[in-house]
Amino acid sequence: MPSATFELLRNAVLTKRRVSFSYQGYHRETCPHAVGWKNGKEQVLVFQYAGESSKGLPPEGEWRCMPVANVADARIQAGPWMTASNHSQRQTCIDEVAAEVDY
Template sequence: MPSPIYALFRNAILAEQQVLCTYDGRHRELCPHIIGTNRAGEEAVLAWQFAGESSGKLPQWRCLKLANVRNARARSGRWYEGGSHKTTQKCVTAIDLDINVHVRRLR
């Protein structure tokens, strides 16, 4: 059974909502794109971080283990898609939901 944080991120993808949260002690503002589990079977999300705190330049792609996410909430706002994919993502190996495959193709 998915965790409550997983459900929040999954619903945000379906509604194209931003997610605000704390991850690794830093405030993040994200648009989640792909959710599922990683190679270790942990809940994970690939998200475009467009604002907040970061150890590097923003915006950029982030791979988050959902067990490490704190104080998450979804909000309406501009949807950010991120830059081009130069390599195949390895964050989420068992994909449950991908905005480009499951959400946008249904429209």
């Protein structure tokens, strides 16, 4: 059975909603694009447009692939949904897709 965080992220993908959360001790502002499983573990592919990161965040934002188990305090946020110009590139973050943004 999917975790509550997985379900929140799945809903955000299907409705193109922003999600803020904590990951590895850093606050992230994201737009989830896909959620599913990689090697049986819950994964999410997000476009991070603001917040913090251990490696820094480019001004234009960056794609991030994360295990859902490490996402904490996820909340849907108001505001326009965002993506990057290379959004159509094939993703390798998720083997079994549960939800993916429909363009």
